[in-house]
Amino acid sequence: MGVTKSKIFTEHQNKLAKIAKVLGHPARIAILEYIFKANTCICNDLVDEIGLAQATISQHLKELKSISLISGTIEGKKVCYCINKQRWDEVQQELVNFFKSDQDASCC
């Protein structure tokens, strides 16, 4: 089908999966790394840096905005993208919590 049965999962499971899904493309990892390094950038910087078409980069930026990991501020004819630090930390915490455990992990 290609359609995820979201209803049978908890809200938290869906939220966490959504975050991971957005991070699940190398272009979006590259975009985040670049913005982090540069602190701020415009769409065309990423087009030059990464080597995908402008439309494609724009789509990836939209995905990243959909989980509020980045935000874009209109500055004249440019849009200035930057990391949403608060959300960034929040997402990191979500992931850490998922992996955290005091289990033995005694295997079979």
Place this chain on the structure above:
Amino acid sequence: MGVTKSKIFTEHQNKLAKIAKVLGHPARIAILEYIFKANTCICNDLVDEIGLAQATISQHLKELKSISLISGTIEGKKVCYCINKQRWDEVQQELVNFFKSDQDASCC
């Protein structure tokens, strides 16, 4: 196209994205949570617990095995799945490293 241009990204970007992609489905989050809680389980446990068809669960398990997050040991006619703790910690570290930073994140 629907095909990712892996060649234009670094190996690390591709690896990280692959991990995130595998985590990017609520069924796989649910599977990991269940195995973690139960410490160990068989495929049918997950079918009962999650409510997807056996074929579907089997496919998700395959994805999780593809990044070595879990491993399956044949025990008679059952297959005993458990978390690969070493890999688990490794993956956690990868993600933490990605999010770690001492940037100001001064925005525009």
Place this chain on the structure above:
DNA sequence: ATTTATTATCGTAATATTGCAATGATAAAA
């Protein structure tokens, strides 16, 4: 040997994702 239990794989249908060219939309510059 036959049945039963468990899991993997194959085939298929529905939907989603990726990527890009073309086109809009907007604001600055000429």
Place this chain on the structure above:
DNA sequence: TTTTATCATTGCAATATTACGATAATAAAT
């Protein structure tokens, strides 16, 4: 006003993902 720069959106083609029924494959149980 026209041009230029920047970015978003639309439409499309190619490919990937999700889900499941049907079918193997294997080993235990009868």
